[in-house]
Amino acid sequence: MLKPGNITCTCCSHHCSxxxxxxxxxxxxxNTGSSIECINYGYVTSLSLDPIEKKPLFxxxxxxxxxxxxSFGCNLYCPFCQNHSISQRGFDRSECDLLTPEELCALxxxxxxxxxxxxxxxxYNEPLTGFEYVRDCARLLKKNDLNTVLVTNGSFTEDVLNGVLPYIDAMNIDLKGFKQDIYDVLGxxxxxxxxxxxxAYPYAHIELTSLIVPSLNSSVEDMRAQSEWIASISPEIPLHITRYFPNYRMTDPPTSIPHMKKLIETAQKYLSYVYPGNI
Ligand code: SF4
Known part of the structure; x- marks a missing residue:
């Protein structure tokens, strides 16, 4: 039962009360007292002009x-996160610049x-934790003939997705494994x-990324099942299979190159575009 004054956030599977x-x-x-609001709206921790291939979108x-x-914040807690310094932390005014949608669009x-x-x-962090900012910026960008790209873990409800999808041109979505046990570790x-x-697939250009961590999600059989499932949506969806290196709280050695090759060859049996990353 919901405690008086509590509000449940319905944006992702955590359903935080x-x-x-x-x-x-x-x-x-x-919970601001009357509704759930994103507190990272407009607070920017990182800003850079990057090659599109770095997202990665190939x-x-x-x-x-x-x-x-x-910005800051993420609804998963991957122990190997490359961006943990912003994804796994909360609001710190001294570390952020405030950029309104109008200012970001003007830039x-x-x-x-x-x-x-x-x-x-x-x-960099998980943008859909502040989907209202993404939506407001993307609307303005579209009006000015500019593209909006989303790099996301895809761990959000259909309502959140539908709130931004009309304005998104391309996405790279993480597929962090193909068993619920793996997602249990990551939240x-x-x-x-x-x-x-x-x-998302019918409405935007989609590419997927799977970071392969030896002790977590490196099964060849899982990669076969995952690739077969992706191909059932479209074999033309690009899949980036990326090599893990120790990071944040995970100290396991990097994924071996021969094993990466085995996974890539497996995916190539089902998909037209399979790209190795970090090799
Ligand atoms: S988006 Fe954040 S507050 Fe909302 S349910 Fe997920 S983790 Fe909880």
């Missing part, structure tokens, strides 16, 4: 550069003129991610 002024597991959404506007922006336009920027990529829900991918 939040007391007034309490922040959710993602550290980015809070089959969307190749050779271009995109203004890439990150993107300026960089289009000076450096050929094609739009904005929401990345996610495999079915939610699969639905997110299926629902």
């Amino acid at each position: 939040l007391a007034p002024h309490q922040t959710g597991l993602c550290r980015a959404r809070k 089959r969307f506007m190749g050779g271009s550069r995109i203004l890439s922006v990150g 993107a336009i300026k960089l289009k003129e000076s450096d050929g920027n094609i739009g904005v990529a929401f990345t 996610g829900d495999l079915m939610l991610v699969k639905d997110f991918i299926k629902n």
Whole structure:
């Protein structure tokens, strides 16, 4: 039973029941007393003009550069997170710049003129913890003929996805494994991610990334099942299979190159575009 004053956030599988002024597991959404709001709206921790291939997107506007922006917070807690310094922390005003959607869009336009920027990529932390900011910026970007790219873990409900999808041009979505046991370790829900991918595919350019961690998600049989499932949506969906290196709280040795090759060959039996990463 919900305690008086508590509100449940329905954005992801955690369904955080939040007391007034309490922040959710993602550290980015809070019960303000009357509703759940994102507290990372407009707070930018990272800003960089990156090659589109770095997102990674290999089959969307190749050779271009995109203004890439990150905030703080994430609804998963992967022990190997490469961006843990921003994803696994909450609000710290001294570490953020405040950029309204209008200011971010103006910067993107300026960089289009000076450096050929094609739009904005929401990345680095989990952008959908603050989907309201993504939506408001993406609407403005679209009006100005700029692209919006989302780099996401896909662990969000259909309502969250539908709130941003009309304005998104391309996404890279993490598929962190193909068994619920794997998502149990990371704090996610495999079915939610699969639905997110299926629902997004008809409306935006989609590429997927699987980071292969030896002790977690390196099974060849899982890769076969995963690739077969992706192919059932479309064999043309690119899959990036990326090699793990020790990071954050995970100290296991890097994934072996021969094993990476085995996984890549397995995926290639089902998919037209399989890209190795970090090899
Ligand atoms: S988005 Fe954040 S606050 Fe909402 S349910 Fe998920 S972890 Fe909890």
